């Protein structure tokens with residue numbers, strides 16, 4: 001489906017925030033006693049299992065903070081055969097309107113047409129499989145930070161995923177929903193038929 005993905009045979013997954021094994025710990029967004037880092041980890045573990053079931057080689061990187069994680073993947077993995085994702089949940093303040101439920105998003109590199117086309121396809125697959133119709137693909141220049149290290153610094157193709165909001169449903173079923181639509185999107189972009 002995408003020339004850039006023809007050589008990709010391995011998926012690198014990193015949980016957003018964290019840093020238990022290295023830099024000082026960053027919980028990410030919080031809601032009550034829940035942290036974005038912990039919730040993203042649950043989704044990432046489910047996602048890894050679904051991708052493995054679909055015949056993909058998956059690497060779950062250790063729980064380093066962002067800077068060390070990028071150094072780690074650049075030192076060990078490949079610019080052509082790897083595709084890297086960092087998994088997050090968004091924050092929307094005190095409550096989430098029902099109309100915003102199940103909204104997923106993917107950030108891409110603003111100057112790469114392939115990075116954008118792949119992200120656009122992923123958002124399309126999200127919407128076709130039950131995510132909110134406002135699910136999106138955006139350049140990292142549209143993020144709160146103006147640019148995202150995860151998009152700019154890895155040597156391989158990289159995208160950053162937002163799996164709904166910390167103020168929305170945090171159940172295991174919700175984690176499984178996001179893991180499923182992301183696995184579906186990755187398989188579709190790689191030209192594979194997703195197997196549940």
Ligand SMILES: [Zn+2]
Pocket residue numbers: 016017028029036088089
């Ligand atoms: Zn985050």
